Amino acid sequence: VGSGAEITDHPMGSGPFRFVSAQQDKEVTIERNDHYWGQKSKIKTVRFMVVPDTTTRALELRKGSADIAINALTPDMVLTLQRESNLQTLRAPGTVLGYLAFHIRDSILKDARIRQALAYAIDRRPILEYLWRDFARPANSILPPESWAYNGDVPHYEHNPERARELLRQAGYPEVNGVRFHLTMKTSTEESTRLMAAVFQQQLREVGIVLDIRTYEFATFFSDVTHGEFQLYSLRWIGGNEDPDIFEYVFHSEKFAPNGANRSYYSNPRVDALIDQARSELDQNTRKQLYAEIQRILAEELPYIDLWYQDNVLIHSKRVQGLTLNPSGNYDFLKTAELVHNR
Structure with missing residues (x-):
């Protein structure tokens, strides 16, 4: 009924x-x-x-x-x-997470070295200081530090343009007249998101990546995101990231949109198995270890760049x-x- x-x-x-x-x-x-x-x-x-x-x-x-x-x-x-x-x-301190997501099936972004290079090229410090006025703290996981399953012992990507350039060369993208390739980032019309994208654009240009920004009214923007019509986008997780069950919703290969929020089309059988095991395990200490391993893998493969908690x-x-x-x-x-x- x-x-x-x-x-x-x-x-x-x-x-x-x-x-x-x-x-x-x-x-x-x-x-x-x-x-x-x-x-x-x-x-x-x-x-x-x-x-x-x-x-x-x-x-x-x-x-x-x-x-x-x-x-x-x-x-x-x-x-x-x-x-x-x-x-x-x-x-x-809050748990609302700002993140930058990649389309893993994209011909350029499918290489984890490219995604790692982008993480090294982005400098969060001036954005946190001047855009957010220090009303945010850096993030290294989709989970906030307040979560019982949080693991901070994962690879971090401090600002390192030279390391970014090295990874880009290894991935087969030398600079030609100062440019390696173009990427397009879609954003909504929200002011803070547009300003953030403009900073990313400047920072990526320093390592030879031209970031084209396309701004849309939110309904159009979100429709493109949920239909996989993007290379990069940025959104926030509000509330849903406090429980580690979010890993299944966002990163399990059975949760590609529209069945879930795996909008990056990220797929790793090892991560799927760890998520399934963690969701069926009753012992919390064992679950914590499983989720810690999931976070380590995600920090290496980077379907997301976790930016900050607001x-x-x-x-x-x-x-x-x-x-x-x-x-x-x-x-x-x-x-x-x-x-x-x-x-």
Whole structure:
């Protein structure tokens, strides 16, 4: 028996809030669930406003027509709003992963030496400092360090243009008039992604790679990504990368899109076997060792370049207190939030 549209129009759950209403592309309203089995929320009603433009979001906070924004502003906007006397900022390390993905079936990118060369050619430091304003930390795995299965003892790719050039020569791509080959990176129109791609373009040019950037509205961009119509692209994992089961979803050969998120068409029978074994193993220490080996292999073969984990940044009006952040940057803080009225 199908639920039809009922689950969308009248979703039900057992959490601290209950659904009230939704207007597409405008707002969602929830209210306190007075029958919740745990500690009741101190806030009766929460309204989520859909505000696509980041500048407008900042202005809504500044003038007091919005109370909270989490991971919804550019770093420069956060730094500006920190000077506002009516606002407060919470910041903590997060698990949202920014990554650069390759199409493994591409005639150039199928060679792991090329992918390693790209990793050596990219310098994350200026991007972290100037683009992210140090609101992010370098990543070396799809899993965050907070995960029980995280393995940091994997090959790292510190900025080394000479090593990149050496690998490119070994792969059979000498420089001809300063150019070895062209690659195309597809991006969305999001400002931070376009700026990041422009930095990559400059850095790769230093080792003889011409990076052409193609920018699309997000729906078109994501459609191309899920249909394998790309050479390189960059996206983020939000929340889904906290559990090691993501390795099956992203890197198992049975999970090529659209059956999963293996959009790079990465295939390694050894990795498939390790993933299958880890998912059926009951002993967590054994599972940890299996996932550690998976991470070592992926760091060598590089279907992804794991770029950075973004900090969680929450800006809120001072009338809202009792807020805390967790690594995933979700909305659990609403359970402890309360309104403090000025006297």
